[in-house]
Amino acid sequence: MRSMGGERVEEAAASCTGLLRTVTDQDWEGTKAGRLEWSCRRTAEHIASDLLVYAGQLAGRAQDAYVPLGLTLDEGTGNAGVLDVIEATGALLAAAVRTTPREVRAFHPYPFRSANREGFAAMGVAEVLLHTHDIAEGLGLAYEPPAELCEDVLNRIFPQVRPGPAAWPTLLWATGRGDLPGRAPVTQWRWHNTPVIPAERLTLEGVTPAAARDLFLGGDGGFEWVDGGPFQGTREASGMVVSAYEEGVYRPEWGLYILVRKEDGRAVGGMGFHGAPGGDGRAEVGYDLAPAARGQGYATEALRALAARALAGEEVRVLAAVVDGDNHASHGVVSRAGFRRVGAAGEDGAQVAYELRG
Structure with missing residues (x-):
């Protein structure tokens, strides 16, 4: 699986400054x-500011709000100087990404x-690519970043967007900057980071489409x-x-979570x-554990946390689970998590249906 690490941030910053250094003599x-209300100059400064703020969030381990910092350029800084700042703040974010533990x-x-x-x-990376596009459009330049870099962004923070025939036009469409055949124009958008659910000894970490594809193909999904x-x-x-991602119907909060042990960061x-x-307000849950992690109460703990999160919202009224008749350990898990047996399930009735109501 291609990692989304510091090298990707540096790659994006290089694609931005490499293009824009050819036009530093123009009136930014x-x-x-492009379609923004900002000038090209303000947009370039915004790129640098975002990179700095993201680096500060990671380095400072901010938990409740943005770190109160901002970017101010020296008076008289020219367009070339702004690009120097983009390179510097890109390097800061890349360093913060490289030195931050995976679980933070x-x-x-x-x-x-x-x-x-x-x-x-x-x-x-998204801020750099998209706003470089905006500046390039304003200055009459052609810009197309590396396709893999665009696909990385879509896979990580646009899981709700059905992949298109090419990654860059899809990213532009998803952010209201372009059109795709057969799809309505986008007027409002947000990216989606992965959800997490805390439990006592575990953290339930939502998977991205990129991690899911790697797991499905036999990889580790980026987990130890x-x-x-x-x-x-x-x-x-x-x-x-x-499959849900490719169909454009994936919602990460209702997807797959990996159970990560807090004591050592290993997935169980x-x-x-x-x-x-x-x-009808009904959702079905499923789970499994690696053999080495069984018999320690991890599945019960995780299911309680997952169920509590789901039933605390307005979308779910009933959680369902189906257990093989002879899987005694799994019957114990759902029972301890508060599910009640409601009858037989499966075509041959060899499974047992359970429900937990909010």
Whole structure:
């Protein structure tokens, strides 16, 4: 799996400054940046400011709000100097991403109040690519960043966007900057960082489409697993995530979560939903654990946390689970988590249906 690390931030910054250094003699202040209301100059300064703020969030481990810092350029700084600042702040974010542990999350308001290092890297790359496009459009330049870099952004922070025939036009469409055949114009948009759900000994970490594809194809999804993990059920659930993403119906809060042990950062299993709740307010859950992690109460702990989060909202009224008749351990998990047996399930009745109502 291609990582979304510091090298991607540097790659994006280089694509920006490499192009814009060819036109530093033009009037950036008096030229509007594409469809934005900002000038090209203000947009370039905004790129640098975002990179700095994201680096500060990660480095400072901010949890409740943005770190109160801002970017001020020296009086008389020319266009070339602004590009120097973009390179410098890009390097700062790249360094913060490289030195931040995988499990650390810092504050970002939308939509789940935090992001990990890959999320901040992807947001930084998106800011650079999209606003370089805006500036280039204003100055009459052609700009097309590396296709893999655009795909990285879509896979990490646009999981709700159905992939298009090419990554760059899809990213432009998804952010209201272009058109795609057969799709309505986008007038409002947000990116989506992965959700997390805390439990006592575990953290339930939502997977991105990129991680899900890697897991489905036999990789580790970017997680360090205990022996025997990931188990087959997690790989199959990852395939469901990939299918939903490719169909444009994936909602990360109703997808797959990897159960990560707090004490050592190792993944012990997977748990999640078979899809978003239906109109009847019903959602089905599933899970599995690596053999080395079984018998320690992890599945019960995780299911309680997942169920509490789901039933606290307005979309879910009933959580369902289906357990093989002879899987005594799993019967114990759902029972301890508060589910009640409601009858037989499956074509041959060899499975047992459980429900938990809000």
